[in-house]
Amino acid sequence: MGRSGQFVEEVRRLYETQKQALFSYALSITGERRAAEDAIHVAFCNVLQRSKPSGELRPYLFKCVRNAAIDIRRLEQRDDPPASLFNGKHGVDPVTRLQADEALSILTPDERECVVLKLYSGFTFNEIAAIRHVSINTAASWYRRGIERMRAMHKEEITND
Template identity: 35%
Template sequence: MMGSAKRGLTAKDLERIHDEHAVAMYRHGLALLRDENAVRDILQDVFLKLAEGRGNSGDAENERAYLLRMVHHAAIDRMRRAKVRQDHASQAPAELFERCPDPDREAFRQRLEQALDQLPEEQREVVVLKLWEERTFDEIARICDIPPNTAASRYRYGLDKLRALLRPVYEEL
């Protein structure tokens, strides 16, 4: 498990955490920020905090949930700073999913990516954590600093919107 807030983690601990959790942390950051470079920056910051012992993991019940919460907070901080600076440079949306060699699957992947982009940020975050990270509503609530019922509601509303947005794709099939 994670070290105390007073001393940093060893290189071996950081390597283990990276090996076990970096993909999930990256996907979560990407769901929030939609910018690969920004996600890499916040992951670097998170691992630096862990290395320096600036993370407070004493109350973390689940290591991955704690790390996803660190990513969540770093992403929110970054978005707030960007809003204050009014830095709204247009960027191509980052891809949450890998490309598929099958043209039909690739078309669906692109439509799903577009549909996720249309969800409000709060709903998109919960949907990605629930479906792709397989987190429980209690874990999502801890990661996002919201009540479990709010997490469940955001998930339900997000799924309803995704169904509506993807209905034409289903009808084509």
Template identity: 30%
Template structure:
């Protein structure tokens, strides 16, 4: 057995649940998470990567999970065929319903669009900066800011105030809009 197989086996042995959980955050579906992790494994190990340890591989796989997910989103022709599967239901986009029910964060995430969701996970789970997220997803930084702003607005309606909303370089669009409205 060659080294990459050993590395993959160790990664799966030690971190399978964590990777699945991460993928679940990104996509909100267990079976899709399962496939995302597998596709991400293939992306990570299909090319020779000298010195790739299980620890480093986990970071690669997590990055690949988001890019695989967003790549799928980018294939608009296919995306349009399945968009109803991802589009929030009428109930879930009803912000009042969310507030009343004190929605779980997973349920709240489910109301976000794929790009919003990926941006939120990368920003608040992986602690990436906006430029890093843009780099990771191949988006313009301004687009990331917009997705984060819209996503956080939605999440706050459903979850209540988020302490880390205004931290660091999250988004200042809301501040700008508030300022504009003054």
């Protein structure tokens, strides 16, 4: 165990500030709340058993959560529709919520991850590129294409209505 009290405290603080973003990210990958929670738990267990990474901790944690979420998704192989990424309890219009979920669901996994990381975690493209091991241009393209597809889909819906 290479952990120190200071490292554990740093991870704990980061978890407290980032848990919402981490959960959204994990949920966007697994599509299921329980699996997303498991992914975060597994990722933090792994992180806390290792020594402190050399780079920045926040993108590293997201990367670990992503890996754990992908593993869990592979293991579970569910056919259910993905769970909503948004909170349905506190005065959110169900139609808007459904539209938002629908808009995100048409994206490819890469685009969805990128949009979620950008919109709900506040990452820069540089950080997203580091998390995904791709170039910054690729990360930016995923985001741009995702936003464009959601716009196009919504425009189509409006036209049909």
